[in-house]
Amino acid sequence: MSFRTALSGINAATTDLSVTSNNIANVSTAGFKEGRAEFGDLYAASIFGTSRNTAGSGVRVTGITQQFTQGPIEFTNRNLDVAVSGGGFFTLNNNGATVYSRAGNFQVDRDGFVVNPTGARLQIFPPTDQTGNNFETGRLQDLQLTTTDSAPSASTEVVVGSNLPANGTVPAASPFDPNDTNTFNHSTSITLYDSLGVAHVQTLYYVKTANPNEWQLHNYIDGTAVGTAQTLQYDAQGALTTPATGFVTLPAYTPTTGAAAINLTLDLRSSTQYGERFAINDLRQDGYTTGRLIGIEFSQEGVVFARYTNGVAAPLGQVALTTFPNQQGLQNLGDNLWSETFDSGGPRRGAAGTSDFGLVTSGALEGSNVELTEQLVNMIVAQRNFQANAQMIQTTDQIQQTIINLR
Structure with a gap:
């Protein structure tokens, strides 16, 4: 009986070593979860239950469970x-x-x-x-x-945050001509996109009028005038008063690419008239080409x-x-x-x-949640258990040999 009991201990220690070995082998495996061998003792039972005076029959593996603790984020x-x-x-x-x-x-x-x-x-x-x-x-x-291109989106709104100089003067020449810099004070440009994703250049021209705090805004797309000049009026503090809402809706512009007409709204709410210098503080649009x-x-x-x-x-x-x-x-x-x-x-x-x-x-x-130092300690313990059970078999063998040699 002692042989079998010790043999069960050897088998249990071997399983423990196998689990520990697997843990160590997977110490660098992404997402690996540490295993743990679990054991239960064995007792011979009769129909009347286990005797208080009966020695245990050894050990068995009750399961190998994985520890689902968090591994390190690498x-x-x-x-x-x-x-x-x-x-x-x-x-x-x-x-x-x-x-x-x-x-x-x-x-x-x-x-x-x-x-x-x-x-x-x-x-x-x-x-x-x-x-x-x-x-x-x-x-x-x-x-x-998806391997297909991202669909384009036509421009519908342009935000123009401009500052016009308060000391602006009427241009030297008139009438307004986008090809003659003497007929306007300042200009700025931005790239727009039609429904096919083709780029178009929108240019805004600012012309100072003879009236105090008043400017004319001319809008061109690809060199073609879109609508008539828009009047911009500012108060004595430099804030925009006309248009009252700060928005200007332009007539539709039909590109030559075969795309749908471009319908633009200018957002001028952040436009001001301060100081002595022209500046563009914000200029953006909401369209984009294919990607x-x-x-x-x-x-x-x-x-x-x-x-x-x-x-x-x-x-x-x-x-x-x-x-x-x-x-x-x-x-x-x-x-x-x-x-x-x-x-x-x-x-x-x-x-x-x-x-x-x-x-x-x-x-x-x-990363793996295996702690290498802990596993090395477990390996030593399992090795000692194996050696102790092997020693038990050797001791039992010596006892039986002694009995056999009695005369």
Whole structure:
């Protein structure tokens, strides 16, 4: 009986060493969770229960559990490296099977899908609009990077924050001619875009009139006058009084590119008449041309944005995180993947930063939660246990040999 008891101890120590060895081997594996061997004692039982005077029958392995504590966040500055700081697993589609992972070392396959190293596709909640705030959380979708250009958007508003000199004088020549600098005081230009994304140059010309605090604003697009001159009137403190709302709606301009007519509104609310110098403090418009994809990024809430060369950031979806009532019940599939089991309970999905889900960190990976020093100590302890049980077998053998040698 002592042989079997000691042998169970050797087997338990061997299992403990195997678990420790696996932990040490994966000390640099992204998203790896430390394993722990757990044991239970053995007692021979009869129909009347275990006798108080019965020696134990050894030890058995009751389970090898994983410790789902947070691993260190290691920054890599690679956009497709993503870490979860807090609760939740990445949700992946592995050839139709839903699996889960804490390793966020993703890449793009030849079809544009964002996948892990084994080819499992990252799952997202698809967007319901382009604001980046609303997502369809009841449906999962593969995250795929589009290879098409970002569509252009025609300019509709131009913000002009100009300061006109209070001591401005009437131009030396008249009438106004955009090709004669003697017929206007100042000018400024900005690039506009039509519905096809083609650039057009808008030029604004300022002409001082003979009336105090009054100017004429001429608007040209690609050298063609758009509407008549607009009167700008300022009060004694230099604030704009005409137009009263600060907005000027220009007539439609139809470009020669075949695009739709450009309908512009000038926002002049920040226009002033101060001092002695002309200045443009703000000049911007809301249109943009087509753009090529230059990369993606993840917000802390897991929203995936595609960034284009035209400055547009389009939401592609929100990373779907999953948690379980009993994480210890998950089945380890290898390759940093887990699957749902009956013991784990049903999955509960949500977005980063909500409920008990953690936040997403872009350009970083969650490292292994294995503490190497602790594992080395565990290895020494398991080795001692193995040696002690082996010594028990040797001692039992000597005792039996002594009995056999009795005459």
